[in-house]
Amino acid sequence: MNSNASDQLHMSEVGSTPAFEPNQSYETAAVPRVSIAAFCETEAAYETLIKASSDRRMSKAHTSVNQGSLSECVALYENAPTPNLLIIETTLDGQALLRELDTLADVCDPGTRVMVIGQINDVELYRALMARGISEYLLGPIGIHQLIATISGFYAEPGAEPLGKTIAVIGAKGGCGASTIAHNLSWVISKRLETDVALADCDLPFGTAGLDFNQDPLQGMWEAVSAPERLDQTFLDRLLSKCNERLSFLAAPASLDKPYDFSEEHFDQLVETMRSSTPTVVLDLPHTWNAWVRHLLETVDIVIVVAEPDLANLRNAKNLVDALVQLRPNDIRPYLVLNKVTIPKRPEIKPDEFSKALDVQNLASIPFDPGLFGTASNNGQMIGEFDQKHAVGGLFEDMARVVTGRGEVGRKKQSALSSIFSKLKKSKA
Ligand SMILES: Nc1ncnc2c1ncn2[C@@H]1O[C@H](COP(=O)(O)OP(=O)(O)O)[C@@H](O)[C@H]1O
Ligand SMILES: [Mg+2]
Numbered sequence: 001m002n003s004n005a006s007d008q009l010h011m012s013e014v015g016s017t018p019a020f021e022p023n024q025s026y027e028t029a030a031v032p033r034v035s036i037a038a039f040c041e042t043e044a045a046y047e048t049l050i051k052a053s054s055d056r057r058m059s060k061a062h063t064s065v066n067q068g069s070l071s072e073c074v075a076l077y078e079n080a081p082t083p084n085l086l087i088i089e090t091t092l093d094g095q096a097l098l099r100e101l102d103t104l105a106d107v108c109d110p111g112t113r114v115m116v117i118g119q120i121n122d123v124e125l126y127r128a129l130m131a132r133g134i135s136e137y138l139l140g141p142i143g144i145h146q147l148i149a150t151i152s153g154f155y156a157e158p159g160a161e162p163l164g165k166t167i168a169v170i171g172a173k174g175g176c177g178a179s180t181i182a183h184n185l186s187w188v189i190s191k192r193l194e195t196d197v198a199l200a201d202c203d204l205p206f207g208t209a210g211l212d213f214n215q216d217p218l219q220g221m222w223e224a225v226s227a228p229e230r231l232d233q234t235f236l237d238r239l240l241s242k243c244n245e246r247l248s249f250l251a252a253p254a255s256l257d258k259p260y261d262f263s264e265e266h267f268d269q270l271v272e273t274m275r276s277s278t279p280t281v282v283l284d285l286p287h288t289w290n291a292w293v294r295h296l297l298e299t300v301d302i303v304i305v306v307a308e309p310d311l312a313n314l315r316n317a318k319n320l321v322d323a324l325v326q327l328r329p330n331d332i333r334p335y336l337v338l339n340k341v342t343i344p345k346r347p348e349i350k351p352d353e354f355s356k357a358l359d360v361q362n363l364a365s366i367p368f369d370p371g372l373f374g375t376a377s378n379n380g381q382m383i384g385e386f387d388q389k390h391a392v393g394g395l396f397e398d399m400a401r402v403v404t405g406r407g408e409v410g411r412k413k414q415s416a417l418s419s420i421f422s423k424l425k426k427s428k429a
Contacts (some may be wrong), residue, residue, distance in 0.1 A: 082109045119137065209249050228270065
Protein backbone atom coordinates (compact mmCIF):
# COMPACT_ATOMS: atom_id res chain seq x y z
CA MET A 1 0.00 0.00 0.00
CA ASN A 2 1.00 3.51 -0.60
CA SER A 3 1.09 6.30 1.88
CA ASN A 4 2.59 9.24 0.06
CA ALA A 5 -0.68 10.84 -1.00
CA SER A 6 -1.75 10.99 2.61
CA ASP A 7 1.25 13.17 3.40
CA GLN A 8 -0.41 16.03 1.63
CA LEU A 9 -3.66 15.81 3.56
CA HIS A 10 -4.67 18.01 6.40
CA MET A 11 -6.24 16.96 9.65
CA SER A 12 -8.98 19.49 9.22
CA GLU A 13 -10.43 17.38 6.41
CA VAL A 14 -11.67 14.86 8.93
CA GLY A 15 -15.18 15.60 9.83
CA SER A 16 -15.27 18.93 8.08
CA THR A 17 -17.83 19.60 5.39
CA PRO A 18 -16.90 17.60 2.28
CA ALA A 19 -14.59 19.62 0.04
CA PHE A 20 -17.03 19.20 -2.83
CA GLU A 21 -20.76 19.19 -2.43
CA PRO A 22 -22.67 16.72 -4.59
CA ASN A 23 -23.40 18.07 -8.06
CA GLN A 24 -20.99 20.96 -7.62
CA SER A 25 -19.16 21.32 -10.90
CA TYR A 26 -15.37 21.54 -10.97
CA GLU A 27 -12.49 20.19 -12.96
CA THR A 28 -11.30 16.76 -11.94
CA ALA A 29 -8.72 14.79 -13.90
CA ALA A 30 -9.93 11.47 -15.29
CA VAL A 31 -9.05 8.44 -13.20
CA PRO A 32 -6.43 6.32 -15.01
CA ARG A 33 -6.70 2.65 -16.00
CA VAL A 34 -6.61 1.32 -12.48
CA SER A 35 -8.59 -1.51 -10.96
CA ILE A 36 -10.82 -0.47 -8.07
CA ALA A 37 -12.89 -2.62 -5.73
CA ALA A 38 -15.26 -1.11 -3.23
CA PHE A 39 -16.87 -2.83 -0.26
CA CYS A 40 -19.85 -1.05 1.26
CA GLU A 41 -21.81 -1.76 4.39
CA THR A 42 -24.47 0.90 3.93
CA GLU A 43 -26.94 1.15 1.09
CA ALA A 44 -26.22 4.88 0.67
CA ALA A 45 -22.50 4.37 0.10
CA TYR A 46 -23.20 1.49 -2.26
CA GLU A 47 -25.41 3.69 -4.39
CA THR A 48 -22.92 6.54 -4.41
CA LEU A 49 -20.17 4.19 -5.53
CA ILE A 50 -22.32 2.66 -8.24
CA LYS A 51 -23.13 6.12 -9.58
CA ALA A 52 -19.53 7.30 -9.33
CA SER A 53 -18.29 4.22 -11.18
CA SER A 54 -20.37 5.11 -14.22
CA ASP A 55 -19.13 8.71 -14.30
CA ARG A 56 -17.22 9.68 -17.44
CA ARG A 57 -14.14 10.46 -15.35
CA MET A 58 -14.08 6.87 -14.16
CA SER A 59 -14.62 5.27 -17.55
CA LYS A 60 -11.05 4.03 -17.94
CA ALA A 61 -10.96 2.42 -14.50
CA HIS A 62 -12.30 -1.09 -13.86
CA THR A 63 -14.51 -0.68 -10.83
CA SER A 64 -16.36 -3.38 -8.95
CA VAL A 65 -18.73 -2.29 -6.21
CA ASN A 66 -19.70 -4.88 -3.63
CA GLN A 67 -22.05 -5.00 -0.70
CA GLY A 68 -19.84 -6.46 1.98
CA SER A 69 -17.82 -5.85 5.08
CA LEU A 70 -14.10 -5.38 5.62
CA SER A 71 -13.76 -8.95 6.87
CA GLU A 72 -15.49 -10.27 3.74
CA CYS A 73 -13.06 -8.20 1.68
CA VAL A 74 -10.10 -9.74 3.55
CA ALA A 75 -11.45 -13.24 2.97
CA LEU A 76 -11.88 -12.55 -0.75
CA TYR A 77 -8.30 -11.40 -1.29
CA GLU A 78 -6.58 -14.11 0.71
CA ASN A 79 -6.02 -16.02 -2.51
CA ALA A 80 -6.44 -13.38 -5.17
CA PRO A 81 -4.51 -10.33 -6.31
CA THR A 82 -5.76 -7.08 -4.80
CA PRO A 83 -6.78 -4.24 -7.12
CA ASN A 84 -4.87 -0.98 -7.40
CA LEU A 85 -7.33 0.71 -5.09
CA LEU A 86 -9.54 -0.74 -2.37
CA ILE A 87 -12.35 1.40 -1.01
CA ILE A 88 -13.72 0.20 2.30
CA GLU A 89 -16.91 1.76 3.61
CA THR A 90 -17.43 0.63 7.16
CA THR A 91 -19.59 1.14 10.21
CA LEU A 92 -16.92 -0.30 12.55
CA ASP A 93 -15.76 1.73 15.49
CA GLY A 94 -12.14 2.93 15.69
CA GLN A 95 -10.50 -0.01 17.50
CA ALA A 96 -12.35 -2.68 15.54
CA LEU A 97 -11.51 -0.89 12.32
CA LEU A 98 -7.80 -0.79 13.11
CA ARG A 99 -7.85 -4.46 14.12
CA GLU A 100 -9.49 -5.54 10.89
CA LEU A 101 -7.18 -3.37 8.80
CA ASP A 102 -4.29 -5.30 10.37
CA THR A 103 -5.65 -8.45 8.75
CA LEU A 104 -6.19 -6.64 5.46
CA ALA A 105 -2.52 -5.63 5.44
CA ASP A 106 -1.55 -9.30 5.26
CA VAL A 107 -3.49 -9.92 2.07
CA CYS A 108 -2.76 -6.67 0.21
CA ASP A 109 -0.35 -6.73 -2.70
CA PRO A 110 2.37 -4.09 -2.89
CA GLY A 111 1.15 -0.93 -4.55
CA THR A 112 -2.49 -1.39 -3.54
CA ARG A 113 -3.91 1.76 -2.00
CA VAL A 114 -6.61 1.60 0.61
CA MET A 115 -9.14 4.32 1.18
CA VAL A 116 -11.55 4.13 4.09
CA ILE A 117 -14.97 5.73 4.40
CA GLY A 118 -16.11 5.64 8.00
CA GLN A 119 -18.52 7.08 10.48
CA ILE A 120 -16.14 8.08 13.24
CA ASN A 121 -15.15 11.72 13.39
CA ASP A 122 -11.93 11.49 15.35
CA VAL A 123 -8.53 13.00 14.67
CA GLU A 124 -6.75 10.26 16.66
CA LEU A 125 -8.31 7.62 14.43
CA TYR A 126 -7.34 9.60 11.34
CA ARG A 127 -3.74 9.76 12.54
CA ALA A 128 -3.68 6.05 13.32
CA LEU A 129 -5.01 5.27 9.85
CA MET A 130 -2.48 7.51 8.12
CA ALA A 131 0.33 5.96 10.16
CA ARG A 132 -0.79 2.58 8.87
CA GLY A 133 -0.39 3.68 5.25
CA ILE A 134 -4.07 4.23 4.51
CA SER A 135 -4.24 6.67 1.60
CA GLU A 136 -7.31 8.58 2.75
CA TYR A 137 -10.04 8.54 5.36
CA LEU A 138 -13.32 10.19 4.44
CA LEU A 139 -16.15 10.77 6.82
CA GLY A 140 -19.42 9.44 5.42
CA PRO A 141 -21.84 10.08 3.95
CA ILE A 142 -19.78 10.98 0.92
CA GLY A 143 -20.80 12.75 -2.27
CA ILE A 144 -20.15 11.43 -5.75
CA HIS A 145 -17.91 14.33 -6.74
CA GLN A 146 -15.97 14.20 -3.51
CA LEU A 147 -15.34 10.52 -4.10
CA ILE A 148 -14.20 10.93 -7.70
CA ALA A 149 -12.01 13.91 -6.84
CA THR A 150 -10.34 11.94 -4.05
CA ILE A 151 -9.63 8.95 -6.30
CA SER A 152 -8.41 11.15 -9.12
CA GLY A 153 -6.21 13.06 -6.68
CA PHE A 154 -4.29 9.90 -5.79
CA TYR A 155 -2.94 9.75 -9.32
CA ALA A 156 -2.99 13.36 -10.50
CA GLU A 157 -1.52 15.22 -7.57
CA PRO A 158 1.75 16.95 -8.37
CA GLY A 159 4.53 14.89 -6.86
CA ALA A 160 2.36 11.74 -6.74
CA GLU A 161 4.36 8.60 -7.42
CA PRO A 162 3.97 7.56 -11.07
CA LEU A 163 1.24 4.98 -11.38
CA GLY A 164 2.89 2.64 -13.84
CA LYS A 165 5.70 0.21 -13.31
CA THR A 166 7.88 0.04 -16.42
CA ILE A 167 9.31 -3.28 -17.59
CA ALA A 168 11.74 -3.52 -20.52
CA VAL A 169 12.34 -6.83 -22.28
CA ILE A 170 15.46 -7.22 -24.43
CA GLY A 171 17.05 -10.23 -26.12
CA ALA A 172 20.69 -11.19 -25.70
CA LYS A 173 20.66 -12.24 -29.33
CA GLY A 174 18.30 -11.69 -32.26
CA GLY A 175 15.52 -14.25 -32.46
CA CYS A 176 15.93 -15.60 -28.93
CA GLY A 177 12.27 -14.89 -28.24
CA ALA A 178 12.34 -11.54 -26.41
CA SER A 179 9.20 -10.29 -28.16
CA THR A 180 7.39 -13.58 -27.59
CA ILE A 181 8.17 -13.29 -23.87
CA ALA A 182 7.20 -9.59 -23.74
CA HIS A 183 3.85 -10.23 -25.42
CA ASN A 184 2.93 -13.31 -23.38
CA LEU A 185 3.98 -11.62 -20.17
CA SER A 186 1.81 -8.59 -20.97
CA TRP A 187 -1.13 -10.81 -21.79
CA VAL A 188 -0.80 -12.83 -18.59
CA ILE A 189 -0.56 -9.69 -16.43
CA SER A 190 -3.75 -8.39 -18.04
CA LYS A 191 -5.74 -11.63 -17.97
CA ARG A 192 -4.50 -13.50 -14.93
CA LEU A 193 -3.48 -10.69 -12.60
CA GLU A 194 -6.28 -8.48 -13.91
CA THR A 195 -4.03 -5.45 -14.11
CA ASP A 196 -4.04 -3.04 -17.04
CA VAL A 197 -1.04 -3.19 -19.32
CA ALA A 198 0.19 -0.91 -22.07
CA LEU A 199 2.71 -2.57 -24.37
CA ALA A 200 4.96 -0.64 -26.75
CA ASP A 201 6.55 -2.44 -29.67
CA CYS A 202 9.81 -0.47 -29.86
CA ASP A 203 11.17 -2.50 -32.79
CA LEU A 204 9.84 0.01 -35.32
CA PRO A 205 11.13 -1.57 -38.56
CA PHE A 206 10.51 -5.24 -37.72
CA GLY A 207 8.22 -5.49 -34.67
CA THR A 208 5.73 -8.35 -34.54
CA ALA A 209 3.26 -7.32 -31.81
CA GLY A 210 0.57 -6.64 -34.43
CA LEU A 211 1.02 -10.10 -35.92
CA ASP A 212 1.27 -11.84 -32.56
CA PHE A 213 -1.99 -10.29 -31.33
CA ASN A 214 -3.65 -10.73 -34.71
CA GLN A 215 -4.38 -7.03 -35.03
CA ASP A 216 -3.80 -4.76 -37.92
CA PRO A 217 -3.79 -1.39 -36.24
CA LEU A 218 -2.62 1.95 -37.47
CA GLN A 219 0.99 2.80 -36.89
CA GLY A 220 0.53 3.56 -33.21
CA MET A 221 4.17 3.51 -32.27
CA TRP A 222 5.30 5.67 -35.14
CA GLU A 223 2.66 8.32 -34.45
CA ALA A 224 3.54 8.28 -30.77
CA VAL A 225 7.23 8.87 -31.27
CA SER A 226 7.27 10.96 -34.43
CA ALA A 227 6.08 14.08 -32.58
CA PRO A 228 6.74 13.63 -28.87
CA GLU A 229 5.85 17.25 -28.11
CA ARG A 230 2.30 16.57 -29.29
CA LEU A 231 1.84 13.43 -27.22
CA ASP A 232 -0.58 13.69 -24.35
CA GLN A 233 -3.03 11.31 -22.72
CA THR A 234 -5.86 11.90 -25.18
CA PHE A 235 -3.64 11.42 -28.21
CA LEU A 236 -2.07 8.29 -26.71
CA ASP A 237 -5.52 6.81 -26.02
CA ARG A 238 -6.32 7.20 -29.71
CA LEU A 239 -3.13 5.43 -30.75
CA LEU A 240 -3.37 2.44 -28.42
CA SER A 241 -4.99 -0.65 -29.94
CA LYS A 242 -6.97 -2.86 -27.61
CA CYS A 243 -6.11 -6.59 -27.43
CA ASN A 244 -8.45 -7.26 -24.54
CA GLU A 245 -10.25 -5.28 -21.88
CA ARG A 246 -7.03 -4.65 -19.97
CA LEU A 247 -4.29 -4.89 -22.59
CA SER A 248 -3.56 -2.25 -25.19
CA PHE A 249 -0.51 -1.83 -27.35
CA LEU A 250 1.27 0.46 -29.72
CA ALA A 251 2.03 -1.39 -32.92
CA ALA A 252 5.28 -0.92 -34.80
CA PRO A 253 4.92 0.35 -38.36
CA ALA A 254 7.06 -2.59 -39.57
CA SER A 255 7.78 -0.77 -42.79
CA LEU A 256 11.14 0.25 -44.23
CA ASP A 257 10.20 3.43 -46.03
CA LYS A 258 12.16 5.51 -43.55
CA PRO A 259 15.07 5.00 -41.22
CA TYR A 260 14.33 5.05 -37.50
CA ASP A 261 17.01 7.11 -35.84
CA PHE A 262 16.08 8.68 -32.55
CA SER A 263 17.86 10.82 -30.05
CA GLU A 264 18.69 9.47 -26.64
CA GLU A 265 15.68 10.87 -24.78
CA HIS A 266 13.24 10.63 -27.64
CA PHE A 267 11.02 8.01 -25.94
CA ASP A 268 10.87 9.70 -22.53
CA GLN A 269 7.63 11.56 -23.16
CA LEU A 270 5.96 8.40 -24.44
CA VAL A 271 7.01 6.30 -21.45
CA GLU A 272 5.95 9.02 -19.00
CA THR A 273 2.56 9.38 -20.65
CA MET A 274 2.04 5.62 -20.70
CA ARG A 275 2.96 5.17 -17.07
CA SER A 276 0.80 8.02 -15.86
CA SER A 277 -2.32 6.21 -17.03
CA THR A 278 -1.58 2.48 -16.82
CA PRO A 279 -0.29 0.40 -13.90
CA THR A 280 2.03 -1.76 -16.02
CA VAL A 281 4.02 -0.60 -19.04
CA VAL A 282 5.94 -3.21 -21.04
CA LEU A 283 8.56 -2.14 -23.58
CA ASP A 284 9.45 -4.75 -26.18
CA LEU A 285 12.93 -3.59 -27.19
CA PRO A 286 14.81 -4.56 -30.33
CA HIS A 287 18.13 -6.36 -30.04
CA THR A 288 20.31 -3.31 -30.58
CA TRP A 289 22.53 -1.09 -28.49
CA ASN A 290 22.02 2.50 -29.46
CA ALA A 291 21.54 5.66 -27.44
CA TRP A 292 17.77 5.43 -26.95
CA VAL A 293 17.71 1.69 -26.21
CA ARG A 294 20.45 2.12 -23.65
CA HIS A 295 18.67 5.12 -22.15
CA LEU A 296 15.36 3.26 -21.89
CA LEU A 297 17.11 0.34 -20.21
CA GLU A 298 18.69 2.78 -17.79
CA THR A 299 15.42 4.44 -16.84
CA VAL A 300 12.84 1.65 -16.54
CA ASP A 301 11.95 -0.01 -13.25
CA ILE A 302 12.66 -3.57 -14.31
CA VAL A 303 14.76 -5.14 -17.07
CA ILE A 304 14.29 -8.68 -18.32
CA VAL A 305 17.09 -10.14 -20.44
CA VAL A 306 15.94 -13.04 -22.60
CA ALA A 307 18.59 -15.52 -23.75
CA GLU A 308 18.98 -18.95 -25.24
CA PRO A 309 21.24 -21.29 -23.30
CA ASP A 310 24.28 -21.18 -25.60
CA LEU A 311 27.69 -19.58 -25.47
CA ALA A 312 27.03 -16.54 -27.65
CA ASN A 313 23.89 -15.72 -25.67
CA LEU A 314 25.82 -16.15 -22.44
CA ARG A 315 28.52 -13.74 -23.54
CA ASN A 316 26.02 -11.15 -24.71
CA ALA A 317 23.79 -11.54 -21.67
CA LYS A 318 26.81 -11.13 -19.39
CA ASN A 319 27.83 -7.95 -21.22
CA LEU A 320 24.27 -6.64 -21.01
CA VAL A 321 23.92 -7.38 -17.31
CA ASP A 322 27.32 -5.85 -16.52
CA ALA A 323 26.52 -2.71 -18.51
CA LEU A 324 23.09 -2.39 -16.90
CA VAL A 325 24.40 -2.82 -13.39
CA GLN A 326 26.87 -0.05 -14.10
CA LEU A 327 24.20 2.20 -15.57
CA ARG A 328 21.75 1.62 -12.72
CA PRO A 329 23.78 0.68 -9.68
CA ASN A 330 20.98 1.39 -7.21
CA ASP A 331 18.27 -0.57 -8.98
CA ILE A 332 17.21 -4.15 -8.82
CA ARG A 333 19.47 -6.37 -10.98
CA PRO A 334 18.07 -7.41 -14.35
CA TYR A 335 16.08 -10.64 -14.42
CA LEU A 336 16.88 -13.46 -16.82
CA VAL A 337 14.49 -15.59 -18.85
CA LEU A 338 16.05 -18.59 -20.57
CA ASN A 339 14.12 -19.45 -23.67
CA LYS A 340 14.20 -22.28 -26.21
CA VAL A 341 15.71 -24.60 -23.65
CA THR A 342 16.37 -28.24 -24.65
CA ILE A 343 16.65 -28.13 -28.39
CA PRO A 344 17.34 -31.76 -29.38
CA LYS A 345 21.05 -32.46 -29.86
CA ARG A 346 22.09 -28.88 -29.12
CA PRO A 347 24.80 -28.65 -26.47
CA GLU A 348 23.38 -26.27 -23.89
CA ILE A 349 24.50 -24.45 -20.80
CA LYS A 350 22.45 -25.53 -17.77
CA PRO A 351 20.03 -22.88 -16.48
CA ASP A 352 21.66 -22.84 -13.02
CA GLU A 353 25.11 -22.31 -14.48
CA PHE A 354 23.81 -19.64 -16.83
CA SER A 355 22.14 -17.57 -14.11
CA LYS A 356 25.04 -18.10 -11.73
CA ALA A 357 27.51 -16.77 -14.28
CA LEU A 358 25.41 -13.61 -14.54
CA ASP A 359 24.49 -13.47 -10.85
CA VAL A 360 20.85 -12.88 -11.72
CA GLN A 361 17.53 -14.50 -10.93
CA ASN A 362 16.25 -16.75 -13.69
CA LEU A 363 12.52 -16.15 -13.85
CA ALA A 364 11.81 -19.15 -16.06
CA SER A 365 13.39 -21.72 -18.33
CA ILE A 366 10.98 -21.98 -21.21
CA PRO A 367 11.26 -25.15 -23.28
CA PHE A 368 11.86 -25.10 -27.01
CA ASP A 369 8.48 -26.06 -28.39
CA PRO A 370 8.12 -25.03 -32.04
CA GLY A 371 4.71 -26.71 -32.34
CA LEU A 372 3.26 -24.72 -29.47
CA PHE A 373 4.88 -21.37 -30.19
CA GLY A 374 4.63 -21.67 -33.97
CA THR A 375 0.94 -22.54 -33.98
CA ALA A 376 0.03 -19.95 -31.36
CA SER A 377 1.89 -17.34 -33.36
CA ASN A 378 0.27 -18.40 -36.66
CA ASN A 379 -3.12 -18.15 -34.98
CA GLY A 380 -2.30 -14.71 -33.60
CA GLN A 381 -2.78 -16.06 -30.09
CA MET A 382 -0.88 -15.98 -26.84
CA ILE A 383 0.05 -19.32 -25.24
CA GLY A 384 -2.63 -18.88 -22.55
CA GLU A 385 -5.30 -18.35 -25.21
CA PHE A 386 -4.13 -21.18 -27.42
CA ASP A 387 -4.00 -23.71 -24.59
CA GLN A 388 -5.33 -22.54 -21.24
CA LYS A 389 -3.84 -25.46 -19.35
CA HIS A 390 -0.39 -25.65 -20.93
CA ALA A 391 2.44 -25.71 -18.40
CA VAL A 392 4.26 -22.94 -20.31
CA GLY A 393 1.33 -20.64 -19.51
CA GLY A 394 2.02 -21.31 -15.82
CA LEU A 395 5.65 -20.25 -16.32
CA PHE A 396 4.47 -16.90 -17.68
CA GLU A 397 2.11 -16.51 -14.72
CA ASP A 398 4.91 -17.10 -12.20
CA MET A 399 7.06 -14.62 -14.10
CA ALA A 400 4.27 -12.03 -14.01
CA ARG A 401 3.85 -12.43 -10.25
CA VAL A 402 7.55 -11.86 -9.60
CA VAL A 403 7.95 -8.79 -11.79
CA THR A 404 4.75 -7.12 -10.66
CA GLY A 405 4.96 -8.31 -7.05
CA ARG A 406 1.23 -8.99 -7.31
CA GLY A 407 -1.02 -11.93 -6.72
CA GLU A 408 1.31 -14.08 -4.69
CA VAL A 409 -0.87 -16.92 -3.52
CA GLY A 410 -0.65 -19.07 -0.42
CA ARG A 411 1.63 -16.92 1.69
CA LYS A 412 1.36 -13.63 3.44
CA LYS A 413 1.87 -10.85 0.96
CA GLN A 414 4.49 -8.23 1.75
CA SER A 415 2.56 -5.05 1.13
CA ALA A 416 3.96 -1.67 1.98
CA LEU A 417 1.28 -1.51 4.63
CA SER A 418 2.37 -4.73 6.31
CA SER A 419 5.98 -3.58 6.35
CA ILE A 420 4.91 -0.30 7.97
CA PHE A 421 2.95 -2.37 10.49
CA SER A 422 5.89 -4.57 11.31
CA LYS A 423 8.07 -1.52 11.87
CA LEU A 424 5.46 -0.07 14.21
CA LYS A 425 5.19 -3.37 16.06
CA LYS A 426 8.98 -3.54 16.38
CA SER A 427 9.29 0.00 17.64
CA LYS A 428 6.53 -0.70 20.19
CA ALA A 429 8.40 -3.77 21.39
N1 LIG B 1 10.23 -21.37 -26.55
C1 LIG B 1 10.13 -21.31 -27.88
N2 LIG B 1 10.06 -22.45 -28.60
C2 LIG B 1 9.95 -22.41 -29.93
N3 LIG B 1 9.90 -21.29 -30.65
C3 LIG B 1 9.95 -20.12 -30.01
C4 LIG B 1 10.05 -20.07 -28.58
N4 LIG B 1 10.09 -18.76 -28.21
C5 LIG B 1 9.99 -18.05 -29.33
N5 LIG B 1 9.91 -18.83 -30.41
C6 LIG B 1 9.85 -18.42 -31.82
O1 LIG B 1 11.07 -17.81 -32.13
C7 LIG B 1 10.90 -16.82 -33.13
C8 LIG B 1 11.57 -15.51 -32.73
O2 LIG B 1 10.88 -14.98 -31.62
P1 LIG B 1 10.82 -13.44 -31.29
O3 LIG B 1 10.04 -13.33 -30.05
O4 LIG B 1 10.39 -12.64 -32.45
O5 LIG B 1 12.36 -13.14 -30.97
P2 LIG B 1 13.13 -11.75 -30.73
O6 LIG B 1 12.14 -10.74 -30.33
O7 LIG B 1 14.10 -12.07 -29.64
O8 LIG B 1 13.82 -11.43 -32.01
C9 LIG B 1 9.41 -16.68 -33.33
O9 LIG B 1 9.06 -17.38 -34.47
C10 LIG B 1 8.81 -17.37 -32.11
O10 LIG B 1 7.56 -17.93 -32.36
MG1 LIG C 1 11.79 -8.75 -30.94
